[in-house]
Amino acid sequence: MKKVFITNGSGMSGKDSFVKAISKYIPTSKYSSIDLVKNMLEVAGIQKEPKTEEKRLLYSDMKDRLTKYDDIPFKDIASIVADFKNNKIETKVLFIDIREPNEIARAVKTFGAETILIRNPRVEKIASNHADANVENYEYDYIIENNGTIEQLDKMAYLFVCDVIRNKLIKYPFTFVCNKY
Numbered sequence: 001m002k003k004v005f006i007t008n009g010s011g012m013s014g015k016d017s018f019v020k021a022i023s024k025y026i027p028t029s030k031y032s033s034i035d036l037v038k039n040m041l042e043v044a045g046i047q048k049e050p051k052t053e054e055k056r057l058l059y060s061d062m063k064d065r066l067t068k069y070d071d072i073p074f075k076d077i078a079s080i081v082a083d084f085k086n087n088k089i090e091t092k093v094l095f096i097d098i099r100e101p102n103e104i105a106r107a108v109k110t111f112g113a114e115t116i117l118i119r120n121p122r123v124e125k126i127a128s129n130h131a132d133a134n135v136e137n138y139e140y141d142y143i144i145e146n147n148g149t150i151e152q153l154d155k156m157a158y159l160f161v162c163d164v165i166r167n168k169l170i171k172y173p174f175t176f177v178c179n180k181y
Contacts, residue, residue, distance in 0.1 A: 002085060003165055004094045004111045006104050009118035010125050010135055011051065014146040014153060018118055019095045021157030026165060029089050032097035036076045037062045053128040060099075060129035074103065081111050093165060099131035101138040120146040141173055148178035 009015050019030050032038075037059050038048050046055070066072040077096060084094045096113070098104050107113050117140040126132035142164065146153055156176045164174075 002092060004081060004096065004113040006098050006107050006113045006115045007095050007118065008097065008099060008104065008135055010123055010132065012123040013118045013120040015097060015118050017153060018144055018157055021154045022161055025158055025161040026093055027091040028093045028095060029084065029091045030095045031080050033073050033077055033103065034059050034063055036073055037066065056126065056132060057129045060131040077107065099135060101134055104138050115140040116142045116144060118144045118146055143175040145175060145177040152178045
C-alpha cells in the first residue's frame with residue numbers, strides 16, 4: 001500500500017506539522033514542487049530561510065520559467081514519485097506540496113494522487129505571487145481545518161491515517177475539523 005497525496009495550503013497553515021504528525025503513525029516522505037528551485041537558488045547564494053514575500057515571488061517566477069522552458073519542476077516530481085513507487089524511497093506515504101491548481105490536477109492524473117488542503121484561519125493568506133494566491137482554487141479530496149491545538153492536529157492526523165490511509169473508510173470530499181477532536 002503506497003499512497004501519494006498532494007498537499008496545499010497557505011504558508012504557515014500547518015502542512016509540515018500535519019505531515020510530521022502523520023509520520024508518528026506511518027512511515028512518510030515529503031517533497032515540494034519548489035524544492036528543486038530552492039536548491040538551485042541556494043547554489044547561487046540565495047538562502048532558503050527566512051522565507052520572505054520577495055523570495056516567494058522569486059521561487060514562483062523561477063518555477064514558472066523552468067516549467068515553460070522544459071517542464072523541469074514536474075519532471076523532478078515525476079522522478080521522486082518513480083523512486084517512491086519503485087521502493088527507492090522506503091515509506092508508505094509520499095506527500096508532495098504543489099500550489100498551482102493546474103499542476104495539482106496534472107499530478108492527480110499522472111500519479112493517481114489524492115489531494116489535501118490545509119487551512120488555518122489564524123494565518124494571513126499570501127497573495128504576493130500567483131501560486132500562493134490560488135491555493136483555494138481547486139476541489140480537494142480532503143480538507144484539514146487546522147483551527148485547534150497541536151494536540152488536536154495530532155489526533156486528526158491519527159484519524160486520517162486510520163480512516164483514509166489504512167482503511168479508506170472515508171469517501172471524499174471530506175473535511176476534518178481540528179477543534180472537534
